[in-house]
Amino acid sequence: MYLKRIELEGFKSFADRTVIPVERGLTGIVGPNGCGKSNVVDALIWVMGERSAKALRADAMDDVIFKGAEGRASAPYAMVEIILGDEKGEIVEAGGEVAVGRRLFKTGEAEFLLNGRKVRRKDVRELLMDTGLGVRGYMVLAQGKIAAVLEANPAERRSIFEEAA
Amino acid sequence: MYLKRIELEGFKSFADRTVIPVERGLTGIVGPNGCGKSNVVDALIWVMGERSAKALRADAMDDVIFKGAEGRASAPYAMVEIILGDEKGEIVEAGGEVAVGRRLFKTGEAEFLLNGRKVRRKDVRELLMDTGLGVRGYMVLAQGKIAAVLEANPAERRSIFEEAA
Amino acid sequence: CRERFVETFELVQGHFEQIFRRLFRGGKAEITLTADMDPLDAGIEITARLPGKNTKKLSLLSGGEQTLTALSLLLAVFQSRPSPFCLLDEVDAALDDANVERFIDVVQEFSDNTQFMVVTHNRITMSRCERLFGVTMRKRGVSMLVSVDMADIPSSEASMSPSEQ
Amino acid sequence: CRERFVETFELVQGHFEQIFRRLFRGGKAEITLTADMDPLDAGIEITARLPGKNTKKLSLLSGGEQTLTALSLLLAVFQSRPSPFCLLDEVDAALDDANVERFIDVVQEFSDNTQFMVVTHNRITMSRCERLFGVTMRKRGVSMLVSVDMADIPSSEASMSPSEQ
Ligand SMILES: Nc1ncnc2c1ncn2[C@@H]1O[C@H](COP(=O)(O)OP(=O)(O)OP(=O)(O)O)[C@@H](O)[C@H]1O
Numbered sequence: 001m002y003l004k005r006i007e008l009e010g011f012k013s014f015a016d017r018t019v020i021p022v023e024r025g026l027t028g029i030v031g032p033n034g035c036g037k038s039n040v041v042d043a044l045i046w047v048m049g050e051r052s053a054k055a056l057r058a059d060a061m062d063d064v065i066f067k068g069a070e071g072r073a074s075a076p077y078a079m080v081e082i083i084l085g086d087e088k089g090e091i092v093e094a095g096g097e098v099a100v101g102r103r104l105f106k107t108g109e110a111e112f113l114l115n116g117r118k119v120r121r122k123d124v125r126e127l128l129m130d131t132g133l134g135v136r137g138y139m140v141l142a143q144g145k146i147a148a149v150l151e152a153n154p155a156e157r158r159s160i161f162e163e164a165a
Numbered sequence: 166m167y168l169k170r171i172e173l174e175g176f177k178s179f180a181d182r183t184v185i186p187v188e189r190g191l192t193g194i195v196g197p198n199g200c201g202k203s204n205v206v207d208a209l210i211w212v213m214g215e216r217s218a219k220a221l222r223a224d225a226m227d228d229v230i231f232k233g234a235e236g237r238a239s240a241p242y243a244m245v246e247i248i249l250g251d252e253k254g255e256i257v258e259a260g261g262e263v264a265v266g267r268r269l270f271k272t273g274e275a276e277f278l279l280n281g282r283k284v285r286r287k288d289v290r291e292l293l294m295d296t297g298l299g300v301r302g303y304m305v306l307a308q309g310k311i312a313a314v315l316e317a318n319p320a321e322r323r324s325i326f327e328e329a330a
Numbered sequence: 331c332r333e334r335f336v337e338t339f340e341l342v343q344g345h346f347e348q349i350f351r352r353l354f355r356g357g358k359a360e361i362t363l364t365a366d367m368d369p370l371d372a373g374i375e376i377t378a379r380l381p382g383k384n385t386k387k388l389s390l391l392s393g394g395e396q397t398l399t400a401l402s403l404l405l406a407v408f409q410s411r412p413s414p415f416c417l418l419d420e421v422d423a424a425l426d427d428a429n430v431e432r433f434i435d436v437v438q439e440f441s442d443n444t445q446f447m448v449v450t451h452n453r454i455t456m457s458r459c460e461r462l463f464g465v466t467m468r469k470r471g472v473s474m475l476v477s478v479d480m481a482d483i484p485s486s487e488a489s490m491s492p493s494e495q
Numbered sequence: 496c497r498e499r500f501v502e503t504f505e506l507v508q509g510h511f512e513q514i515f516r517r518l519f520r521g522g523k524a525e526i527t528l529t530a531d532m533d534p535l536d537a538g539i540e541i542t543a544r545l546p547g548k549n550t551k552k553l554s555l556l557s558g559g560e561q562t563l564t565a566l567s568l569l570l571a572v573f574q575s576r577p578s579p580f581c582l583l584d585e586v587d588a589a590l591d592d593a594n595v596e597r598f599i600d601v602v603q604e605f606s607d608n609t610q611f612m613v614v615t616h617n618r619i620t621m622s623r624c625e626r627l628f629g630v631t632m633r634k635r636g637v638s639m640l641v642s643v644d645m646a647d648i649p650s651s652e653a654s655m656s657p658s659e660q
């Protein structure tokens with residue numbers, strides 16, 4: 001399995017539906033301060049099932065829903081989907097796509113989606129573990145967290161390894 | 166009063182006596198990772214009377230004494246002096262210099278110096294407060310500490326103001 | 331004592347709002363004392379609203395926006411009670427090019443009365459300094475000061491790299 | 496479970512020593528499990544000795560040296576259990592030019608099997624990427640993705656700046 005693209009809508013500063021293609025090799029994400037680069041990182045952490053608002057730099061989970069801007073109303077919901085390519089047909093037919101999604105409504109209703117169907121958080125995490133993508137651990141490193149690896153106490157460092165074991 | 170130069174000897178990675186001139190305007194300190202730039206910042210924090218080893222990125226206070234390197238023995242003591250220009254003759258004669266220093270021996274003996282004479286820590290701090298240089302507060306900002314200003318809780322932020330009041 | 335503190339606080343508040351608006355080219359920021367407390371015990375609350383954005387929560391600001399807000403506060407304290415000397419260690423690490431330029435603009439205005447020293451890896455900051463000092467380790471493990479010619483900034487860090495293994 | 500953990504730990508240990516030596520061009524680093532504890536409960540201790548320097552304490556490392564040590568560990572975990580995708584947010588902020596180049600050298604070796612995305616403000620990192628995506632706020636407060644032509648990197652951030660106030 002590999003990642004084909006990330007799709008965001010109403011998530012933090014991404015009011016409009018935005019598609020970010022993921023290609024092979026090394027891709028750079030650039031732009032001025034405050035334009036939304038780290039919000040993309042948060043989107044990935046969120047869709048993989050993160051439950052702590054603090055890990056998303058938010059005070060409460062509904063802070064991830066677009067709050068509005070100049071001349072633009074707030075969004076009714078936040079949604080992030082990651083589209084995986086299923087080369088070997090592990091989940092769907094070979095060469096098909098698997099869409100893993102998460103949505104949170106202003107009303108508080110929250111759901112996880114697998115190819116458009118509602119599933120449990122547990123199902124999404126099991127799928128991600130099976131594909132080798134993992135559920136966050138060491139493959140998504142948020143801004144400023146690199147120093148925390150050394151500053152953490154020995155017991156906290158275990159979590160990086162357990163994810164990999 | 167203004168700062169004319171900083172002199173270090175045996176302080177952290179500055180094994181040899183090193184003189185850093187301080188000029189008017191904006192001066193840049195550059196160099197590769199691990200070469201000793203932040204050690205200069207620590208030297209300034211230390212000579213102004215800092216008592217916490219942690220604030221000097223050290224486990225114990227004697228970590229500030231040069232520990233030796235390839236083909237070079239450790240130093241017997243660490244010494245830092247800041248030389249102030251006394252334009253208006255506030256402390257010595259007009260146009261003279263005032264040397265504020267601190268020394269720590271491997272034996273554990275520690276001393277503060279004012280123009281070469283041993284004085285108490287309190288004397289150094291009072292002198293620095295009178296000259297407007299202050300004793301650290303907001304005019305020396307160590308690496309990575311800029312984010313701490315916002316992350317600190319409201320009560321901790323008071324300390325920046327008290328220094329200035 | 332209480333009058334002095336309140337007086338300094340109000341002075342800093344005025345400068346903070348003005349410097350913040352200048353660095354962010356708009357928006358509004360303010361500091362307030364924790365409500366219903368004696369000024370000598372109250373903490374300091376910070377609120378900031380960025381131009382064109384709705385959110386007021388500090389935690390939702392980006393890495394660069396938090397650094398710039400903290401620098402506005404630091405420079406505001408500086409403006410209210412100038413110190414003859416200031417040393418900043420890599421405060422520009424999270425800033426984009428446009429924000430580095432604006433920050434240095436403000437610092438240079440203060441540098442008539444204050445000697446500023448900045449530790450930096452940022453080319454733009456280097457090019458705005460009046461002089462550069464290099465710290466390097468010609469002999470491994472031992473720091474020394476070298477003068478750096480402004481003209482060779484593009485490779486200044488490369489040319490000071492410790493000798494190849 | 497215990498065998499798997501110990502097996503992964505030993506694999507990571509080997510890769511960590513090798514990647515550390517490569518990024519620092521010498522020196523020695525290792526990870527060990529807290530002594531006298533069951534591997535399933537033990538914490539992870541890190542020791543690192545830099546080429547030509549005596550100290551082994553992590554706290555005495557510089558900002559850039561700590562980042563590079565943490566990145567060595569992260570890449571070692573990565574090498575032991577590759578994930579198809581990795582997203583790093585401004586991990587190069589504290590590194591000097593030479594260390595950025597060496598870090599990207601290692602990342603590019605892994606990028607045959609892994610899709611790497613890095614958020615960065617560093618020109619050298621940008622120039623080493625195979626493609627760049629820009630995140631900008633043409634309409635204030637609303638993020639969108641734009642494509643950035645590699646050829647105009649020098650001004651790429653400038654050209655993406657949100658519209659003038
Ligand atoms: N729910 C939300 N609705 C609208 N805007 C939001 C929301 N959450 C965060 N933001 C905005 O997103 C911006 C921060 O974006 P982000 O942290 O991604 O910036 P960045 O591009 O990483 O910048 P830097 O280079 O400084 O790290 C903030 O200005 C904040 O106002």
Ligand SMILES: Nc1ncnc2c1ncn2[C@@H]1O[C@H](COP(=O)(O)OP(=O)(O)OP(=O)(O)O)[C@@H](O)[C@H]1O
Binds near residue numbers: 558560
């Ligand atoms: N007492 C000591 N004796 C000898 N060397 C020391 C001592 N204390 C610290 N050092 C060395 O100083 C080095 C760190 O220097 P410093 O933190 O000033 O680097 P820097 O130039 O700020 O680098 P960066 O750009 O990564 O922030 C470390 O490698 C450490 O080994």
Ligand SMILES: [Mg+2]
Binds near residue numbers: 394
């Ligand atoms: Mg960011």
Ligand SMILES: [Mg+2]
Binds near residue numbers: 557
């Ligand atoms: Mg440093």
